[in-house]
Amino acid sequence: MTEYSSDLLRQLQQRGYIHQITNAEGLDNLAQKQVVPAYIGFDATASSLHVGNLVSIMLLRRVQQAGHKPIVVIGGGTTKVGDPSGKDDVRKLLDEEGIAANIASIKQSFEQFLTFGDGPSDAILVNNADWLDQLDYIPFLRDVGRHFTINRMLTFDSVKLRLQREQPLTFLEFNYMILQAYDFLELSRQHDCRLQLGGSDQWGNIVNGIELARRIDGSELFGVTSPLITKADGSKMGKSVDGAIWLNKDKLSDYDYWQFWRNTDDRDVGRFLKLFTDLPVEEIAQLEALEGAKINSAKIALANAATAMCRGEVAALQAEQTAKQAFSGDGLAEDLPRLTVPANGIAIVDAMIELHLCASKGEARRLIKGGGVKIDGEKIDDEKSIIIPSAEDRRLSVGKKKHAILST
Template sequence: MTEYSSDLLRLLSTRGYIHQLTDAAGLDALATKQIVPGYGGFDATAPSLHVGNLMLIMLLRRLQQAGHKPIVIMGGGTTKVGDPSGKDEGRKLLDDAAINANIASIRKVFERFLTFGDGPTDAIMINNDDWLSQLGYIELLRDVGRHFTINRMLTFDSVKLRLDREQPLTFLEFNYMILQAYDFLKLSRDHGCRLQMGGSDQWGNIVNGIELTRRIDGTEVFGVTAPLITKADGTKMGKSVSGAVWLNEAQLPDYDYWQFWRNVDDRDVGRFLRLFTDLPLDEIARLEALEGAEINAAKIALANAATAMCRGDAAAADAAETARRTFEEGASGDSLPSFAVADPEIALVDALVALGFAASKGEARRLIKGGGARVNGEKIADENFVVVMGSETIRLSAGKKHHGLLVSAE
């Protein structure tokens, strides 16, 4: 492992955040002598970010923990264009009202991970629509566009992958990398920003911004990318059996968020503890050394710490207690996901879909046929089974790890 002088790069390195650095020695030297403002960008395509965005959020948190200044850029402007990185298709375009509502919703999560304010290391949140919407098209092409060659733009993975798959890439999306590069130039000028951070798929976009800032202003700026996080089974971080693992509680109950971390693969526990919690490294080393059934203690520690950071201590404690009661006592905790049934009865396949335990009726039927569905603890093998509602809450289970409640809406 490379030895660094600055607290920032030592922290990032020891916890496993560094995949690529544009100029390790230069950034290390800068971080030892001054506060480094650094930014990460997030598009506002939904009311919540998801666990797949958590790596970049944690990079900003580590930046602040090391005594530097996080700048959160909400892509109110770039959301209107769409980042082609990792995408096979163009993004659905949102209007200003939808984008602004998403940004307001997303900010609530950032306030749990970062300290915002007016101090030298306090985080700030900025909407890039503030300047991108003011750009004149001809002026942008003349002042910024001339620094980008089509030859080079065609070599970036975000473009190559779409073209290789013969998927349409609109001229609008093709301009995304120019706008993101301009963000770095603008932030360097207005906020003294010297660092951009992102996932490994953002390397080309980050390098573009560094080169643009150097060519136009002669300012030395830096880039850091984190490794792409895949789980031990090879699947992408941020997805669960029932869909995206949202950070906002309005999109995903606290218990389900806790369960996502509790159910990680044994092989991922140590790495995820380093990346997604603030537990000390010596404590993490002790936890990841546990073997056999004892590894569950490490998973619970991960679930508690990750949930407390994102949802608050009370939510983590409540979810942990619900899990304990559910699995140890067979009781139904108040924090289990629930669905209010308006009619006197509901088909089991519909109930499984409503609780998010199956993505479709077909998937629900396969779950039932495979013996994975239980109603109040009783295995149901009939795919046409109908749950009759009454005054009591009904407990529904999908496999051993997913439990929910059906309650009468009357």
């Protein structure tokens, strides 16, 4: 394993963030001499980021913790094009109003993880529409496009895989890598940005930006990618059976966010503690060494630390208390998902879907047939059961870990 001298690369390596580096020795030396402005771009394709974006956010947090300057680039311009990386089909294009609304909404996610301000290592947030929207097409093709060859662009995975699967790749998407490379050039000019970070699928885009800046401005820029983060069962990070795990509170409750981390596979606990919390690595080593039922203590530590970082200390404590009450069966926790039962009742399978306790009616029926669905501890045997209003709140449970309140 390479030994680094800078706090930045040592920390990234120690916690498992490094997959590839364009010039490790050069970046290591630079990070010891000066504050290094570093950026990651986030397209505004939804009103919230999700756990799948969290490694990128944590990379910027580690940059700031090591005394360097994070630059959050919101892709107000590139969102209009759509990144083809990892996609099998064309991304739905948003209008200006939709993009603006998404940008306003996702800004709040970053404020939980980074300190913004005017200091040397304070984070800043910029929108690439500020320069991309001003480009003239012909001058851009002449000055920037001539540095890209079709031959090489066809070798990048984002293009190659789409073509191999015989899925359409629009000319619009094909230009995305040129625009992202231009982002790096523009950021180096405006903010002296020297480093771009991103997931492993962004390697080609990052290298493009480094080479473009070298050819046009003679600048020396650097790139670091993180490994693809998947869970032990092979599923994609940031997804659950009920959909995306959103960072914004208005998209996902504090309890559900906490519960996502609490349900981490035993095999992932140590890795996720390093990636998604600020707990010291020495403490993490002790937690991941726990075996049997004791590993649940590590999962609770992960859930508390990850939730506190994203939603605040109070939210984490309340979520843990809600879980204790729900799992013990001693009471109804107020933070649990709640459904008001209509006067004419509601089918049990419909209630389960509305409360996000399952993903489909088929899954709901299978859970009922398997004996995993209970109301106030009593098993529901009939998949056609209708829940009728009651004078008191009741608890609907699916398995041992999913609970909700039925109220009138």
